[in-house]
Amino acid sequence: MTSRIATWIGVDWGTSNFRAWVFDADNTVLDVVITDQGMGTLAPSEFEPTLVAAIGPYLSNTPIPVLCCGMVGARQGWIEAAYSKVPCAPLDADTALRVSASDPRIQPFILPGLKQDNPADVMRGEETQIAGFLAKTPKFDGVICLPGTHTKWVHISAGEIVSFRTFMTGEMFALLSTKSVLRHSVADKGWDDIGFENAVADAMSHPQLVASKLFGLRAQDLVRGLSGASAKSQLSGMLIGAELAGSKPYWLGQNIVIIGHPELTSLYAAALRVQDVPAEMTSGETMTLEGLKSAYNILIKKTQ
Amino acid sequence: MTSRIATWIGVDWGTSNFRAWVFDADNTVLDVVITDQGMGTLAPSEFEPTLVAAIGPYLSNTPIPVLCCGMVGARQGWIEAAYSKVPCAPLDADTALRVSASDPRIQPFILPGLKQDNPADVMRGEETQIAGFLAKTPKFDGVICLPGTHTKWVHISAGEIVSFRTFMTGEMFALLSTKSVLRHSVADKGWDDIGFENAVADAMSHPQLVASKLFGLRAQDLVRGLSGASAKSQLSGMLIGAELAGSKPYWLGQNIVIIGHPELTSLYAAALRVQDVPAEMTSGETMTLEGLKSAYNILIKKTQ
Numbered sequence: 001m002t003s004r005i006a007t008w009i010g011v012d013w014g015t016s017n018f019r020a021w022v023f024d025a026d027n028t029v030l031d032v033v034i035t036d037q038g039m040g041t042l043a044p045s046e047f048e049p050t051l052v053a054a055i056g057p058y059l060s061n062t063p064i065p066v067l068c069c070g071m072v073g074a075r076q077g078w079i080e081a082a083y084s085k086v087p088c089a090p091l092d093a094d095t096a097l098r099v100s101a102s103d104p105r106i107q108p109f110i111l112p113g114l115k116q117d118n119p120a121d122v123m124r125g126e127e128t129q130i131a132g133f134l135a136k137t138p139k140f141d142g143v144i145c146l147p148g149t150h151t152k153w154v155h156i157s158a159g160e161i162v163s164f165r166t167f168m169t170g171e172m173f174a175l176l177s178t179k180s181v182l183r184h185s186v187a188d189k190g191w192d193d194i195g196f197e198n199a200v201a202d203a204m205s206h207p208q209l210v211a212s213k214l215f216g217l218r219a220q221d222l223v224r225g226l227s228g229a230s231a232k233s234q235l236s237g238m239l240i241g242a243e244l245a246g247s248k249p250y251w252l253g254q255n256i257v258i259i260g261h262p263e264l265t266s267l268y269a270a271a272l273r274v275q276d277v278p279a280e281m282t283s284g285e286t287m288t289l290e291g292l293k294s295a296y297n298i299l300i301k302k303t304q
Numbered sequence: 305m306t307s308r309i310a311t312w313i314g315v316d317w318g319t320s321n322f323r324a325w326v327f328d329a330d331n332t333v334l335d336v337v338i339t340d341q342g343m344g345t346l347a348p349s350e351f352e353p354t355l356v357a358a359i360g361p362y363l364s365n366t367p368i369p370v371l372c373c374g375m376v377g378a379r380q381g382w383i384e385a386a387y388s389k390v391p392c393a394p395l396d397a398d399t400a401l402r403v404s405a406s407d408p409r410i411q412p413f414i415l416p417g418l419k420q421d422n423p424a425d426v427m428r429g430e431e432t433q434i435a436g437f438l439a440k441t442p443k444f445d446g447v448i449c450l451p452g453t454h455t456k457w458v459h460i461s462a463g464e465i466v467s468f469r470t471f472m473t474g475e476m477f478a479l480l481s482t483k484s485v486l487r488h489s490v491a492d493k494g495w496d497d498i499g500f501e502n503a504v505a506d507a508m509s510h511p512q513l514v515a516s517k518l519f520g521l522r523a524q525d526l527v528r529g530l531s532g533a534s535a536k537s538q539l540s541g542m543l544i545g546a547e548l549a550g551s552k553p554y555w556l557g558q559n560i561v562i563i564g565h566p567e568l569t570s571l572y573a574a575a576l577r578v579q580d581v582p583a584e585m586t587s588g589e590t591m592t593l594e595g596l597k598s599a600y601n602i603l604i605k606k607t608q
Contacts, residue, residue, distance in 0.1 A: 075526070083527075119516075120523040150485070150519055166519040168484065175479045180472065181454070207512035208549035212423075215454055215470040219424040222379070223387075245512035 004030055006058040008065040010292030011051070013072035014125060015040040018050070020066075022058050027293050031058070039071040039078075047078035052103050059105040066108040067295050069288070070125035073097065073110040083115035083122060086161045090114070090131040091295050093302040111295055114161060121166050125288075126152050129259050132290030133282065134159060142255030146284070147264040149174070151243065153250040165250060167243045170264075176214060177235060185221035190229025193270075199237025200244065200271045207242040214238065240271045251277060260284040308334055310362040312369040314596030315355070317376035318429060319344040322354070324370075326362050331597050335362070343375040343382075351382035356407050363409040370412040371599050373592070374429035377401065377414040387419035387426060390465045394418070394435040395599050397606040415599055418465060425470050429592075430456050433563050436594030437586065438463060446559030450588070451568040453478070455547065457554040469554060471547045474568075480518060481539060489525035494533025497574075503541025504548065504575045511546040518542065544575045555581060564588040 007025040011018065016038035022031040033054045042050060051066065058064065073081030081097040091111065099108040113124030126146045134140060138159060146152040149170040155162040177186045203210055217234055220226035244251070256272065256279040258265040265281040272279050311329045315322065320342040326335040337358045346354060355370065362368065377385030385401040395415065403412040417428030430450045438444060442463060450456040453474040459466040481490045507514055521538055524530035548555070560576065560583035562569040569585040576583050 115523070115527050117527065119520055120527045121520065122523045122526050165516055166523070167515040168519045169515055171484050172476075172480075172515060175483055176476075179479055179483055180475050206550075207514075208546055208552075210511075210550075211471040211473055211476060211543070211547055212469055212550050215472045216423055216425065219419075219426045219470070222426050223419050223421065223424045239515070242512055243515055246510075246514075246516050248512075 004028070006030055006064060008067065008296055009055055009058065010289065010296065011066060011068040011072070012070050012125065012128075012288050012292075013068050013077075014038055014070045018054060020051075020055055021289060021292070022055065023293070023296070027296070029289070039074065039076070042078075044078060047072065048101050048103060048106075048108075051108065052106065055106075059103075061105070063105055063107040065296070065299065066106050067096070067111065067292055067299070068108060069111040069128040069292065069295075073112055074124055077110075079110065081110040081112040083113050084127075086114055086116050086163060088114065089160055090127040090134065091291065091298060093298040096295065096299060109299065114164070116164060119165070121164055123152055123164065123166070126154070127161070128291035128295065129284055129287035130154060130156070130161065130291070131294050132287035132292075133257065133259060135290050135294040140255070140257070142257065143250050145247075145251070145256060145258045145268055145279070147258065147260045147268045148284075151268075153247045155250060155254075165247060167246060169239045169243045173236060173239050176239075177232065181218050182214065182231070182235065185218050185226065185228060186231045186235055187228025188232075190227070190232065192227070192230040192233040195230040196233040196237040196267075196270065197274050199234040200241035200274045203238045203241025204245045204275070207245045210238050210242045236267065237271070240268065241274075244271055244275065256280070257282060259287050308332070310334055310368060312371065312600055313359055313362065314593065314600065315370060315372040315376070316374050316429065316432075316592050316596070317372050317381075318342055318374045322358060324355075324359055325593060325596070326359065327597070327600070331600070333593070343378065343380070346382075348382060351376065352405055352407060352410075352412075355412065356410065359410075363407075365409070367409055367411040369600070369603065370410050371400070371415060371596055371603070372412060373415040373432040373596065373599075377416055378428055381414075383414065385414040385416040387417050388431075390418055390420045390467060392418070393464055394431040394438065395595065395602060397602040400599065400603060413603065418468070420468060423469070425468055427456055427468065427470070430458070431465070432595035432599065433588055433591035434458060434460070434465065434595070435598050436591035436596075437561065437563060439594055439598040444559070444561070446561065447554050449551075449555070449560060449562045449572055449583070451562065451564045451572050452588075455572075457551045459554060459558075469551060471550065473543045473547045477540060477543050480543075481536065484518075485522055486518065486535070486539065489522050489530065489532060490535045490539055491532025492536075494531070494536065496531070496534040496537040499534040500537040500541040500571075500574065501578050503538040504545035504578045507542040507545025508549045508579070511549045514542050514546045540571065541575070544572065545578075548575055548579065560584070561586060563591050 011020045020033040097110040144154045154164040308328045315324045324337040401414040448458045458468040
């Protein structure tokens with residue numbers, strides 16, 4: 001708590017996590033509330049009480065705007081916020097969905113995700129990070145990579161998202177390393193840079209062999225005692241390498257910015273370096289904050 | 305029970321299942337015992353009592369030979385049966401591992417799996433099916449595909465396994481359809497032949513896009529209500545298509561036999577048909593039985 005006055009609240013409400021930032025009128029962060037009450041754990045009727053409980057100390061008789069981004073707007077979320085369709089700007093004053101709350105102290109909005117018709121694709125949450133990045137770098141023309149459970153490659157031109165493509169790389173890594181036969185051979189800790197880099201290069205050249213080389217990690221362990229750290233690095237390298245082969249039409253010859261958790265952005269930057277491709281990295285959390293601020297500024301202007 | 309005399313017992317002891325066939329002196333099956341006490345559920349000390357309990361009615365004062373194949377011989381199994389190294393025949397009289405049991409009524413043997421040094425690969429159980437097939441078709445020259453959790457492509461020449469290659473296709477299908485975000489979009493039942501065939505052809509041409517097209521199934525569901533049956537068929541087609549791209553050096557221009565569960569062999573045959581490649585199909589269970597019989601005949605000759 002602080003003596004400065006909470007003016008609005010920005011929420012990143014994903015599948016597994018809830019993160020709320022309390023801002024004053026100068027967009028300075030007064031407090032952060034983090035819980036594991038992600039959208040995946042809640043029924044539609046539970047969203048409002050969960051939000052009110054989390055930000056309770058900042059509620060008063062003056063209704064406070066609460067801007068939410070992420071999976072909270074999915075069909076299984078609080079209320080479905082219909083996708084905007086690319087090509088379009090990542091944020092649009094007219095598309096923020098006003099949620100009618102029963103608690104008069106909150107005035108919640110959900111920022112919609114984006115969809116693409118062909119090939120069919122969707123995002124929820126990344127558009128806010130992209131908006132944050134473009135707010136800081138409005139003239140950016142190039143490609144943004146947002147690595148995560150479902151990594152996005154996004155083509156940006158003239159302040160708009162032209163097209164994007166999702167790869168299930170992160171989710172496949174999680175499943176293969178913890179739920180498949182590879183869990184016996186893949187370590188939690190340790191890292192092998194050379195193993196990672198070789199696996200990236202190899203999967204880029206032979207993506208059709210990934211399902212076989214995955215099993216090869218188990219076989220190498222059984223036949224000649226491959227280390228768990230190397231298996232982990234090679235698994236990660238194979239999956240990212242195959243993704244780079246598939247996303248090449250996005251990144252080849254482009255300015256590339258990678259937005260996300262530092263551990264992931266540095267992994268993708270290292271994989272691109274194997275191809276002699278440079279990339280800038282920036283923090284996903286910072287870009288979410290910037291995107292929420294930018295959405296608030298747009299909304300304020302709209303209502304003034 | 306029967307009045308004919310149990311002479312030996314063959315066991316297919318995999319990760320999740322135990323299957324024992326009781327044979328008389330003419331290799332006629334007198335009884336079958338099936339349980340879910342697979343190798344994955346047992347500690348090393350539990351294998352002997354599990355076996356004795358399952359085949360108890362057939363034990364007498366004359367020790368009965370029990371030939372076991374499959375994961376029972378893995379490092380985490382009853383006792384590790386060291387891999388034979390390809391190129392070699394699928395079964396070898398000298399490599400069956402005699403297990404010293406504390407119960408004098410059984411005389412157990414474990415048939416070893418096979419390993420390959422480069423690329424590193426392993427199999428346990430499939431070698432017995434291959435031996436069964438070669439016992440029936442000794443002059444076969446070509447490629448055997450054994451679809452399953454870890455599908456094997458095996459090059460056979462002059463009665464020997466020359467080389468083989470494993471793909472994690474089955475396990476990836478299981479994980480993606482039941483544990484990933486695709487579980488919301490993939491149905492248990494129903495089938496879409498055209499969706500399967502198109503996905504096979506597409507993944508063969510663009511295996512580097514599989515991780516993206518997988519997410520595309522979820523997106524197609526969200527954006528335009530793709531049916532769960534079609535999503536399932538396309539998921540299966542994508543993974544098998546990518547496997548066919550990777551295993552092409554095995555099957556191109558070869559005689560192809562697919563050994564396995566009828567549901568799987570017909571799926572692989574349909575995928576190969578998309579490439580105008582014909583393939584024979586044969587039952588995995590029958591081939592396991594034939595392989596165990598063939599192993600017994602070899603052992604008997606050896607001990608006579």
